[in-house]
Amino acid sequence: xxxxGFCDPRFAGVRDAFAWCFxxxxxxxxxxxxVADGKTVVELWGGHADAARTRPWRRDTLINVWxxxxxxxxxxxxxxxxxxxxxxxxxxxxxxxxFAEAGKERITLNQVMSHQSGLxxxxxxxxxxGLLAWTPYTDALAGMSPLWEPxxxxxxxxxxxxxxxxxxxxxxxxxxxxxFIAEEIAGPLGADFHVGLPEPEDARAAExxxxxxxxxxxxxxxxxxxxxxxDNPAPRALAxxxxxxxxxxxxxxxxxxxxxxxxxxxGMMAAGGTxxxxxLIGRAAIxxxxxxxxxxxxxxxxxxxxxxxGYQIEDPVYAGRASPQTFGHTGWGGAIGFADPSAGxxxxxxxNRMLGFDDVDPRREALIDAVYGAL
Numbered sequence: 001x002x003x004x005g006f007c008d009p010r011f012a013g014v015r016d017a018f019a020w021c022f023x024x025x026x027x028x029x030x031x032x033x034x035v036a037d038g039k040t041v042v043e044l045w046g047g048h049a050d051a052a053r054t055r056p057w058r059r060d061t062l063i064n065v066w067x068x069x070x071x072x073x074x075x076x077x078x079x080x081x082x083x084x085x086x087x088x089x090x091x092x093x094x095x096x097x098x099f100a101e102a103g104k105e106r107i108t109l110n111q112v113m114s115h116q117s118g119l120x121x122x123x124x125x126x127x128x129x130g131l132l133a134w135t136p137y138t139d140a141l142a143g144m145s146p147l148w149e150p151x152x153x154x155x156x157x158x159x160x161x162x163x164x165x166x167x168x169x170x171x172x173x174x175x176x177x178x179x180f181i182a183e184e185i186a187g188p189l190g191a192d193f194h195v196g197l198p199e200p201e202d203a204r205a206a207e208x209x210x211x212x213x214x215x216x217x218x219x220x221x222x223x224x225x226x227x228x229x230x231d232n233p234a235p236r237a238l239a240x241x242x243x244x245x246x247x248x249x250x251x252x253x254x255x256x257x258x259x260x261x262x263x264x265x266x267g268m269m270a271a272g273g274t275x276x277x278x279x280l281i282g283r284a285a286i287x288x289x290x291x292x293x294x295x296x297x298x299x300x301x302x303x304x305x306x307x308x309x310g311y312q313i314e315d316p317v318y319a320g321r322a323s324p325q326t327f328g329h330t331g332w333g334g335a336i337g338f339a340d341p342s343a344g345x346x347x348x349x350x351x352n353r354m355l356g357f358d359d360v361d362p363r364r365e366a367l368i369d370a371v372y373g374a375l
Contacts, residue, residue: 001023001047003015004045005031005044006043006044007043007044011370013370013373014032017370018032027047028051028351028352029206029351030350030353031046032350033260033264033347033348033349034263034347035264035266035270035346036346036375038275038276040263040267042371043259045259050207051207062194062257062258063256063258063351064240064245064253064255064256065255065331066253066254066255066332066333066335067253067330068257068330068335068337069162069254070251070252070253071310071328073165073177074308074329075265075269075280076185077165077168077289078281078289079280079285081288081289082285085172090108092168093107095171096167096168098139098143099142102144103146104118104119111150113165113307114294114308114310115294115298116293117150118147118148118152119141119157120147120156120160121158121159121160121228121232122231126232128239128245131163131250132244132248133248137163138167154294156221156301157252158235159253160229160252161251162177162250163250165177165310166251176196177249177251184280185265188278189261189268191260191264191265192261193257194257195256196248196249202243208241208354210237210354211333211354211356212355212356214333216356217356218235226300229300235253240254253331257335257350258348258350259349260348262337262346262347262348266338266339270340271344273285289309289311290308290309290325295314308327312328312329315330317330317360317361317364317365318338318340322338322340323343325342326339326341327339333351334349334351334353334355334363334364335350336364337349343372345375349364349367
């Protein structure tokens, strides 16, 4: 396998780990990138962008990064908190009055961002078209009662998180979440990240491939006492292969990105909010967003979990090497982006081969171990 791109000699182990992923048959196409102390030290890509292996993966190939999108949405919310337009402790209904219906008037933005709002999905039928159209889904969220007592537990809001946070953003800023990210985060950083992919960029999107065990979590959640995150509509592994999915704004899971875009975004946060001379957010605002909001069990996955304001924290995917201050978000099937402020590291990994594992994805583990082995 021909691995292309740039790798600082100090981080040669990352190139070796990435090549290993292909050599053992775990990888099909993807990229990995590392920003350390504000500088790109790794930007690698390889493999193929399509299942038929006719399109080589290129530097600018985009791929759906699923829930890694949540971390970028969390940054957008944190920026608005810093600007005084939002308050994590405030009721969502302060910004979205219709949300107060059916006993939801006291649900806070903090509870939404940490998957404690009682709205892990819809209680009414909704097809994928309604999700993609935005308003049918947000109207249904506004009109429903909580599925469980808000603040009493954590149940992962797989798709609803993005529409809840995104509608709050829209109400106070006037822009949709995709435009906000484009103008306030991706554009200033030169990060190739999109929520709502413009049609002229569509040819750069890689084909998603559903590999072994990739969708087992959906069946597990649907069999749990809290199945709503995987109903109305049910998540589809191959939805990103549809133009309608890529064109829409699904801030819980349809960000299109390169590995380098994730590394730049998290590298900026690891550096305290300023990157290549551009200030996006202050260090104190980043620290507040990354402050723990929940530690305990996720009652849909029956697994330990910990959340800040939209970020996964204390996550085993960091392979025990990262500092306790590390925060980020994984994506269905493999992708991940995170910041380790203590190490000054921003990391991004993307793939089009969605896999499922009983514990830690060995691709992530190998790559992250190699990064920390070089530090």
